[in-house]
Amino acid sequence: MSALESFFDNVWVDALWRLLAVLGLMVIVVLALTYVERKFIARIQMRLGPMRTGPYGIMQPIADMVKILLKEDLRPASADRIAFELAPFLAFVPVFLTLLALPFTAKWDVRVLDLGLLYFIAVSGLTVLGYVFAGWASDNKYALIGALRTAAQLISYEVPLVLAVLALSMLAGSLNLVDIVEKQGRVPFIVWQPLGFFLFMAAAVSDLSRRPFDVAAAESEVAGGPWIEFSGIRWSILYALTEYTNMFALCVLGSLIFLGGWDWPLGLKWGWWWQLALIFTKTSVLILVVMWVNATFPRIRVDQLMSLCWKLLLPLAFVQIFLNGLILVYGWPDWTFLLTSGLGLAAAGYIIYSVIPVGAPSRIVARSNA
Amino acid sequence: MTVTEVIFYFIAAATVLGAFGVVATGKVAYAALSLVFTLLAVAALYILLASEFLALVQVLLYAGGVAVLLLFALMLTRARELVPVLDGAQKPFAAVAGLSLMGVLISMVFLTTWPRRADEPTLINFNAIGDRLFRDFALPFEVASLVLLVALVGSIVLARTEEEEEE
Incomplete structure (x- = not known):
């Protein structure tokens, strides 16, 4: 050596x-x-x-x-100095820590943890502390309202996220991200868990505070939310660095656990370079979907946001877990996963379409014509 | 002194410092921040004892959930304007109660026969935890969740009646 x-x-x-x-x-x-x-x-x-x-x-x-x-690093005179200067790092460090547990190819990883999935969810949940402290320390009405909205939103949407991921780990029988990727083999879990994937992406978009769930930063309501008083380097740590790293990490996670990660379709065993290319392609697709949704949907109201989470996503997540448990215990064939989860997704789509007028332009047009 | 011991004393000092910060700072928000720090340091202690699962649950539930809810409550209730009362006529009783609790806890540590030594941690598979929890202790687990549900519904009922009285 x-x-x-x-x-x-x-x-x-x-x-x-x-x-x-x-x-x-x-x-x-x-x-x-x-x-x-x-x-x-x-x-x-x-x-x-x-x-x-x-x-x-x-x-x-x-x-x-x-x-x-x-740019000048401004701090309001009435701001709480310690909390104001600490807040960007409180938001950023957990997001950085989540990256450490993500494997990128079969061999490329920082650390493979046996509980990697749980680690990701647990650590990324700490980011909200940074936003709450940023809003509180700014001593600004809008920043505080934005921070409270962030806290309520992130805590609420963490629940369907955890449950969707839990339903998936029932199929994989593991929380180790490498195991989950290898368990998928030729059929990625998105095929067996379309409802779980929908819940995961909805919670991810909410976690990233993107439209339609960007009530925390809504510039027409709370003028930019928790980071209203931040400028220059602190703003970039709190907002740009945290948000984009978080988006990347969540999309890598999504492509690992739902899209089959680095495993090429048809059971091809190609080298690490191809694996890396594949996972970055899948991640990019998910990132573009998040940006596409962000550019397309209007913002939903803050009360609609909470009722969507607690009255629709959470029960659906429980339904997904219950169905998975039923199928696994009785050993029914694999296609029943697709059938039940697909029906659940169709039900979710119908409920959203019929209850919330957002995303249904035909109904709005019909109402204005009447 | 081994590397593990150095890390242990470092984390233990951080835990104690954080806990001291909770009671020593004047601002409630700083106290909450110290509490989060202490909770994370305790999670680090769990990792040092090879209890990964417990550590992650600690981070997920206490640091990520409970502490944020606490902050949420503090910010909604204008806790900044309340001056915490730390001095009063009950001071000697409080001292007696605190010191006796400390005495009981310390004597418990020394009197209990622990099943394993801390310097040779056993790795417990989280599958084994799941089996124990949902197979062997399924009934107590369900009873505990029922108690929590009752507490949740009860607190909502109490909060709702207060609102109606105000109107």
């Missing part, structure tokens, strides 16, 4: 370079996503988006970053 190899075998050195690798990945992801989101939303709205900095505006995130770093 060479001196270099034994140097990297040291536990501390090993942990350090893995941390630095994740940090680098995170910076690249955040820079890329700021650009992708602006371009993608511009395309949806039939605009060009950033075009001036570099070809097709490709240098825009760099320009944005320089601007943010040079």
